[in-house]
Amino acid sequence: MTIFLTTGSIYLVFILNEEGPLRILFNLLTFAGIYGLAAIGLNVHFGLTGLLNFGHASFMGVGAYVTLLLIPHAAGREGEITDTGLTFFPALVIGIIAAALFGLLLGLPAIRLRGDYLAIVTIAAAEIFRLLVRDLESVTGGVYGIINFSESLQIYKPEFLINFSERFELNSSQMWVGLLSWISIFIVLILLRRLTNSPWGRALRAVREDEDAVRALGKNAIWLKLQSFMLGAGIAGLAGVFLAFNYGSLQTTTFVPLLTFYVWAIMILGGVGSLTGPIFGSIIFWVIISETDRLAQLIFENANGQQLAGVRFILVGLLIMLLMIFRPSGLLGKKEELLLDVKSS
Amino acid sequence: MIEQFGNGLLLGIIISVASVALSLLYGVTRIVNFAHGEIIALGAIMTLFFSNPIDSKILFLDRFAPLGINFSISIVIAILICGIFGGLLEIFLFRPLRKSEVGNIAVLVVTIGLSIFFRHLYLLFATGRVQNFPLELERRQTYLFFDMTPRNFQVLIAGLIVMIFIGLFLSYTKIGKAMRAVRDSNELANVSGINSDNIILFTWIASSMLAGLAGIFQAIINDVRYNMGFLILLLIFAGTVLGGIGTSFGAMVGGLLIGIFVQVSVALPFMEGHTEAKNAVALAIMILILLFRPQGIFGQKERIS
Numbered sequence: 001m002t003i004f005l006t007t008g009s010i011y012l013v014f015i016l017n018e019e020g021p022l023r024i025l026f027n028l029l030t031f032a033g034i035y036g037l038a039a040i041g042l043n044v045h046f047g048l049t050g051l052l053n054f055g056h057a058s059f060m061g062v063g064a065y066v067t068l069l070l071i072p073h074a075a076g077r078e079g080e081i082t083d084t085g086l087t088f089f090p091a092l093v094i095g096i097i098a099a100a101l102f103g104l105l106l107g108l109p110a111i112r113l114r115g116d117y118l119a120i121v122t123i124a125a126a127e128i129f130r131l132l133v134r135d136l137e138s139v140t141g142g143v144y145g146i147i148n149f150s151e152s153l154q155i156y157k158p159e160f161l162i163n164f165s166e167r168f169e170l171n172s173s174q175m176w177v178g179l180l181s182w183i184s185i186f187i188v189l190i191l192l193r194r195l196t197n198s199p200w201g202r203a204l205r206a207v208r209e210d211e212d213a214v215r216a217l218g219k220n221a222i223w224l225k226l227q228s229f230m231l232g233a234g235i236a237g238l239a240g241v242f243l244a245f246n247y248g249s250l251q252t253t254t255f256v257p258l259l260t261f262y263v264w265a266i267m268i269l270g271g272v273g274s275l276t277g278p279i280f281g282s283i284i285f286w287v288i289i290s291e292t293d294r295l296a297q298l299i300f301e302n303a304n305g306q307q308l309a310g311v312r313f314i315l316v317g318l319l320i321m322l323l324m325i326f327r328p329s330g331l332l333g334k335k336e337e338l339l340l341d342v343k344s345s
Numbered sequence: 346m347i348e349q350f351g352n353g354l355l356l357g358i359i360i361s362v363a364s365v366a367l368s369l370l371y372g373v374t375r376i377v378n379f380a381h382g383e384i385i386a387l388g389a390i391m392t393l394f395f396s397n398p399i400d401s402k403i404l405f406l407d408r409f410a411p412l413g414i415n416f417s418i419s420i421v422i423a424i425l426i427c428g429i430f431g432g433l434l435e436i437f438l439f440r441p442l443r444k445s446e447v448g449n450i451a452v453l454v455v456t457i458g459l460s461i462f463f464r465h466l467y468l469l470f471a472t473g474r475v476q477n478f479p480l481e482l483e484r485r486q487t488y489l490f491f492d493m494t495p496r497n498f499q500v501l502i503a504g505l506i507v508m509i510f511i512g513l514f515l516s517y518t519k520i521g522k523a524m525r526a527v528r529d530s531n532e533l534a535n536v537s538g539i540n541s542d543n544i545i546l547f548t549w550i551a552s553s554m555l556a557g558l559a560g561i562f563q564a565i566i567n568d569v570r571y572n573m574g575f576l577i578l579l580l581i582f583a584g585t586v587l588g589g590i591g592t593s594f595g596a597m598v599g600g601l602l603i604g605i606f607v608q609v610s611v612a613l614p615f616m617e618g619h620t621e622a623k624n625a626v627a628l629a630i631m632i633l634i635l636l637f638r639p640q641g642i643f644g645q646k647e648r649i650s
Binding site: 052054109110113115116117119120121123124125127128131132134135258261264268300304306307310311313314316317318319320321322324325328 | 377442447449450451453454455457458459460461462463464465466468469472473579582583586622624625628629631632635636639
């Protein structure tokens with residue numbers, strides 16, 4: 001069913017775009033890979049452990065900012081150049097660890113809070129992060145962002161990708177980011193599959209189902225939740241780095257709460273608690289998004305760019321609502337994997 | 346500092362009215378309403394639509410002309426529309442969800458979807474431009490210690506009167522008492538002959554009207570934007586949490602305090618040159634309150650709430 005829907009939606013791209021469908025397809029597959037990765041991280045939080053995290057954008061942001069500030073880059077109003085720094089992969093590892101540590105930092109106090117309170121705290125913490133990053137211009141480039149960092153990653157671009165891109169007139173830099181994000185998804189999924197089938201994974205699911213029972217069995221439920229929080233945050237950090245490289249510049253406006261809601265929509269679409277679900281959810285989601293833009297242009301002919309971009313969010317909002325009401329387990333999710341009837345009393 | 350205090354009071358009264366509305370709704374229905382900000386924006390946008398001169402095309406992709414009605418009447422109509430909007434949300438969305446026993450977390454996610462949906466609907470129909478009500482500019486005057494325009498001072502007074510009115514309403518009227526009863530225990534209220542469905546519907550309407558009013562306040566003091574509600578939503582959460590989530594009296598005070606904190610923090614020495622980060626102060630306060638005193642300042646006392 002899901003595979004069918006996914007291939008169907010990819011086929012849709014070919015029908016709807018007469019010229020350059022490959023280009024559009026690879027563009028949206030890159031986005032799908034990056035957001036799918038973020039959604040896998042969120043699924044570790046919410047699907048696997050039942051943590052209501054609405055600050056996912058900040059984890060992605062921490063990963064992106066830490067990594068980019070460690071490699072050669074230019075930042076701020078004057079475009080101040082820092083041409084010394086680590087190579088990409090060590091910086092990436094530190095970025096992921098930083099995101100995980102940020103998860104720990106946020107999780108340590110917040111993890112005890114009840115569901116809806118945790119939602120408010122995480123969204124507030126994400127906003128604090130964004131406001132601080134915007135404010136600390138001397139370090140993070142503030143509203144002017146970070147630029148000129150792509151080279152660190154692009155020097156590893158393999159020859160065959162360049163040839164392939166040239167043949168089909170594609171953007172080889174983006175192809176490389178997209179390819180890396182899909183490779184990452186593959187690796188992360190293998191790791192997660194092993195983890196969730198291990199005693200640790202079963203303990204996590206037990207925490208989601210009944211925390212008291214876990215505690216009665218002598219497991220440290222808080223520490224388990226924290227581990228899950230860190231793991232998901234690390235995966236989000238990785239996705240954040242790819243997001244930055246895909247844009248080619250890093251702006252604070254990327255990490256607004258809407259980014260989190262995008263990832264939520266993808267996770268719910270793919271299936272809460274399903275490991276591979278977010279991949280399919282992400283592809284379908286981005287096909288819908290990219291085709292909506294074109295459709296919106298036809299319907300609202302005298303709307304400006306900002307308004308047209310708004311149309312896709314109208315759809316995202318509607319999607320989140322309808323899925324939550326009619327199919328809360330998503331397209332691929334298992335009903336028994338879902339714990340949404342948490343009554344807060 | 347004193348100057349910022351005046352601004353803080355103004356921001357505080359907006360947050361305060363909106364927090365009471367949010368808190369009322371949470372108390373009775375246990376819904377954390379992320380779409381609260383969109384009802385706030387609806388109040389402002391509707392007022393703009395009704396009151397703007399006919400010849401200025403501002404809405405619906407510059408195709409629809411506004412109506413050019415008297416400003417005060419526009420406010421009343423806008424608040425009524427917000428009430429109807431809230432009522433419709435309850436009848437067509439949240440009541441069915443409640444009847445089919447959808448969990449609170451799922452409802453929370455639904456309100457987030459609702460918020461994104463309506464916010465961008467506003468963007469589409471009311472454009473992304475920053476707009477102002479058709480009011481004359483006024484010169485600032487001094488009231489006691491604060492400098493503010495006469496109109497803003499009127500807003501402040503109006504806000505305080507609304508607060509007192511809500512307090513009296515909850516304490517002394519039958520329906521106010523019923524709302525508090527449903528908040529304390531749905532089942533017991535039902536047993537005592539209170540129709541909790543009607544009370545919840547009434548709460549939605551009242552909460553939405555208050556939110557609309559808060560939006561109009563915000564628009565008079567600042568301006569109208571399609572995302573004005575979302576920009577202030579987290580501050581409203583902060584106010585609600587600070588005062589004690591689910592309490593009305595607490596939310597009033599909490600909202601005022603948050604507004605004052607945010608504006609006064611601009612004048613603090615270490616914040617110099619960092620005015621952009623002022624909202625972070627309020628959010629940090631909220632997180633600290635949630636961690637160390639989740640019931641808020643007034644959480645334990647059962648005052649007028």
